[in-house]
Amino acid sequence: xxQLQESGPGLVKPSETLSLTCTVSGGSxxxxxxxxxxxxxxxxxxxxxxxxxxYSGSTYYNPSLKSRVTISVDTSKNQFSLKLSSVTAADxxxxxxxxxxxxxxTEFDYWGQGTLVTVSS
Amino acid sequence: QSVLxxxxxxxxxxxxxxxxxxxGSSSNIGSNTVNWYQQLPGxxxxxLIYSNNQRPSGVPDRFSGSKSGTSASxxxxxxxxxxxxxxxxxxWDDSLGVVFGGGTKLTVL
Numbered sequence: 001x002x003q004l005q006e007s008g009p010g011l012v013k014p015s016e017t018l019s020l021t022c023t024v025s026g027g028s029x030x031x032x033x034x035x036x037x038x039x040x041x042x043x044x045x046x047x048x049x050x051x052x053x054x055y056s057g058s059t060y061y062n063p064s065l066k067s068r069v070t071i072s073v074d075t076s077k078n079q080f081s082l083k084l085s086s087v088t089a090a091d092x093x094x095x096x097x098x099x100x101x102x103x104x105x106t107e108f109d110y111w112g113q114g115t116l117v118t119v120s121s
Numbered sequence: 122q123s124v125l126x127x128x129x130x131x132x133x134x135x136x137x138x139x140x141x142x143x144x145g146s147s148s149n150i151g152s153n154t155v156n157w158y159q160q161l162p163g164x165x166x167x168x169l170i171y172s173n174n175q176r177p178s179g180v181p182d183r184f185s186g187s188k189s190g191t192s193a194s195x196x197x198x199x200x201x202x203x204x205x206x207x208x209x210x211x212x213w214d215d216s217l218g219v220v221f222g223g224g225t226k227l228t229v230l
Contacts, residue, residue: 037219039166046123046209046221046222046223046224047158047166047209047211047221047224048221049218049219049220049221051218052219060218061218062217062218062219063216063217063218064217096165096166098165101171104153104213105153105154105156105213106154106155106156106211106212106213106219106220106221107156107168107171107172108158108166108168109168109171109177111165111166111167112165113164113165114165
């Protein structure tokens, strides 16, 4: 059974960079069929896609966040990571990692449990 | 303001049939498939319907999806108390990538 687990600091200061890692177990991140994505959800609000990456390093980003986002992959550790720079209180959210079935699609079929990141001084 | 428009709330009594709408445009629903997610309180979203009307393994056939033009709908028949959750539609937008609806909170009365 595929499992995803987010990890990283739960508190980030304004203007700093948020960094999270998603560790994939029960399957290989190098599977040729799938992308791997990040989605966030501010408290009490809806879902927002941040971006997705293929094991080769090919990425797709939400245009509204693209200037601040970097998603990378480490196939040797079966992990992919998110960096979001210049954060503000508006970036406070639960951050989820998920398997993205195909590019140009919106099927996220396995999700991590999510991790709350608070931006505050 | 979400790219896909959903009603903020919906409700029904046990056994009833309820529908949740999702309205988009030609650049998303009009040209790509729609997926639906169920988010129970305090948990991660779960893929409920994919490719407009397909159910992943394990999803009861009480849940069904449809799409027409630039709109889509999720129908839940035989409503149960455990269906009380937030529901989100999603579609690929040709300019924006993955877009979600704002979510619909379903209350079972």
